[in-house]
Amino acid sequence: MSHFLDYAIPGVPYGCDFALMAVGLVLTFRATGVFNLAFGAQAFTGAFIFDLLVTAHHVNQWVAFMVAVLVVSPLLGLAFDRFLFRVIPTASTTAKVVTALGLLIAIPQAIPIIFRNTTSLQTTGFWLDPGHVYLNLAGSPVNGGQLSTTVVTLAVAAALVAMLRFTAFGLEMRAVVESRRLAQLEGINSKRTAAWAWVLSSVLAGLAGVLMLPLSGGNLVPSQPLQFTTLLVFGLTAAAVASVRSIPIALVAGIGLGILQNLITGYLPNSSILSAQNVKEALPFAVLAGVLLFNRELRTIEVSSDPLAACDPPPPLPAVAIRDPRLSVPMTWGFRLVVVGFLVSAATWVPDYWVTALASGLVLSVIFLSITLITGMGGWLSLCQASFAGLGAFTAGELAAHLNLPVLLGALVGALAAATTGAVIALVAARLSGLLLALFTLAFALFADGLLFNLSWLGGGNTVVVPRPQIGPVDFSRGDRNFLGLAFVVLVVCAILVKLIQRGTTGMVLAALRGSPTAAASLGISMLRQRVIIFTLSAGMAGLGGALYGSLLVRVSSLSYLYVYSLAFVVVVITTGSRSVEGAVNAGMSYAVLLLILQTYFPHYTGLEPILFAFGAMTYAAHPEGIVEYQKTRWLNRVARALQALDARRARTAGPDPAGPQPATVGGDISGA
Amino acid sequence: MTDPAAGPAAVPILDVAGLSASYGTFRALFDVSFRVPDGAVVALLGSNGAGKSTVARVVSGLVPSTAGTVHLAGTDITRMAANRIAGQGLSHVPEGRAIFSSLTVEENLTLAFRRAAGRKRIKDLLGRAYLAFPILAERRQQRAGTLSGGQQRILSLAKVLALPPRLLIVDELSLGLAPVIVDAVYDGLAAIRDAGSSILIVEQQIDRALGLADEAVLLAKGSVAWSGLSGEAAAAMDAILGGHGAVDPGPAPTEHEEN
């Protein structure tokens, strides 16, 4: 028993930190409908500002605390509310998640750049000295960091619960949480109350960040804000246990998770697959996945509790393209010209380092096509595509190393392995949709990072060599020009495959039912079949692309396929356009080219490119078809309209039309059909 | 405040003029004009999908209008936020669930009464509401979501009865209720009128509404098809819904009384 307590008690402070995140998530989600994944970034910001003030500017820690937690954090939350989420109140939960994902990726990259400080966070303590043992609980020493975290959390949580339960403001907030509009009919300023919810939850996030500092022993590195994502994942697991509804349950669940993860450290052996470290890493996956699958109450979280939801207009439809045959011919030829020009240039005059970038753009496009399948066609948000890619790469690498399998064959086996995994995920998560499915895939990504990619027969967390292929006399390891050709061929095959699926039965059914699961249910159509097909194909394609990517880089490790890449990939593709093959290729090429430009001209700033794309993600709610697609349609429509106006003028000057001016919309369309 | 030619009594409590509204690209209201005289009960009738609820939502600020004006007792409330309109003395009981199901009965009432400042006054009002509807007193600590449909409607009426608004808009209040409860609901509405509120009743079940109303407005496909005294409404509806086309659009809206 005392052994149990030895491990349980040190887990409590961690749990408190998770609990703060969980409570904040519940609060924002209920009051504003935003499942704020950017919370991890907010926690990071709080910790960073606090550390910056204390370490670099030698500010008194209480002042620093005030600034970081009570000024900067709430301002950040208010900015989110005012400039992002309030602008998109009618957007789907998924759209809001994508926006939040963009922030989650961008902020931890942006903050160190803004403050020109990329050293690690060094502050080890807040309030009580973590180096000092303040009391002994059941024989285990409790240091200042642990004590202050626990005390502050419990005090803040108690104050929050009391405020919600017993004050007039709390009553108003609970009313807004249930229905923004019904509350307004009672004379409550819902916008202001929701803004307060943002302020409060952002304070909690900042607080969680600052309190995390002493627990991590001062080894948080801004360029690796992963600890904060882990913090976020534990937080959202606790929130999920509470059905993203009950604040007290979220609190208890958070603390419970902290204890659990510490117990694992104590009780599991330190060798074997089930080593404490591995299991600890995979714990969020297991718990999150379990909660998502078995907490039935969660399944209704996207069903609005607002009886006045009927006041909302339907979501905006993507702009309809005006088709003018005079445009389609030059466009087809223009496209062919670009492709041929690209290939010829790549084969001849383009400098080597550009060839490498272009080749990686093509390979990334293959991975991104898997997102076109799953998100563009299926409408499902998958946050584990990089893990599928990793699965493909490590399989190919291991097969080449141990069985001497040719790498292209290995890549196919890798794709198969990824596809199987995709199918299993689709089957296991058959009952989940929307946000829950996205979180489930995120859980899988964490599982892959924490456990799967640490297995000795899948890289073991070390560098894996994925050799360059050799087909007959052609050796792809000599320069990247050959490899670019290979990547191009693979991309074309995959693109054709995607187009075929789009036009096939699966694509038709999905297009008809996308975003309308009620329609699907009422038609008696089970989405499961379609979902399994799409997940399988998409995972397979990601696996193939991942293996190719590995072969391009030759040396890869699990760091190359971290789950943050999954998040970044989704954001990139969705921003440029997830509905079409062109969108994925645009995304892949621009990602690679942008990366090269940034590395060449801004070598000191790593991680600029996710920022750009992440800010692009914020346009997703307004233009779900993707910003590039949207602009393309807009410009094409402009040209088409100009052509039609020209027609109309010509018709008028040619002779007075007895029928009067014609509606200048579909003239070209009909005559061309 | 008021036009010198017209006495204060002539200022209608609600004056809707040329109102249009859309849900995204779908246009739901076309140039709707009608008035609710001060102290009167007006029935807003029409078939399913005619736009009755939309009128109620636009008036109370839940849905923005695209054209036209809404005046509440002479004050322009067209672009006001819903919570400020509520502060002006308009109470809208929307169709369907109109109470906070996660709050207790007492919290629902307290929320409605909190504008009447002072703890003691809130206590008074709670007492008044419980006196009028003893069933609520029995369930004061129960979550409102656990009440039956009829009890929920009674809860929404209790809020207004204890603290009568200047204008009450009720949307499909009797929908899906047993006849006995419909009686109770309409008794409650009559009591609210007697307490000094003007009422706009939105109903598909016209008989009950016309029994209480002084005047009626008939909506069809987002426009006013007829308006007049409630006694003549039944005949007019037969003519319009059974017959064809728009009949007399009713008394044309005159210029608004502005400050």
Ligand SMILES: Nc1ncnc2c1ncn2[C@@H]1O[C@H](COP(=O)(O)OP(=O)(O)O)[C@@H](O)[C@H]1O
């Ligand atoms: N949120 C909405 N989005 C799109 N159309 C809506 C929405 N709410 C109502 N409508 C449409 O507006 C019209 C009027 O609806 P409503 O005012 O609810 O009618 P009523 O209350 O008379 O039955 C109907 O055609 C309805 O389909």
Ligand SMILES: [Mg+2]
């Ligand atoms: Mg209605």
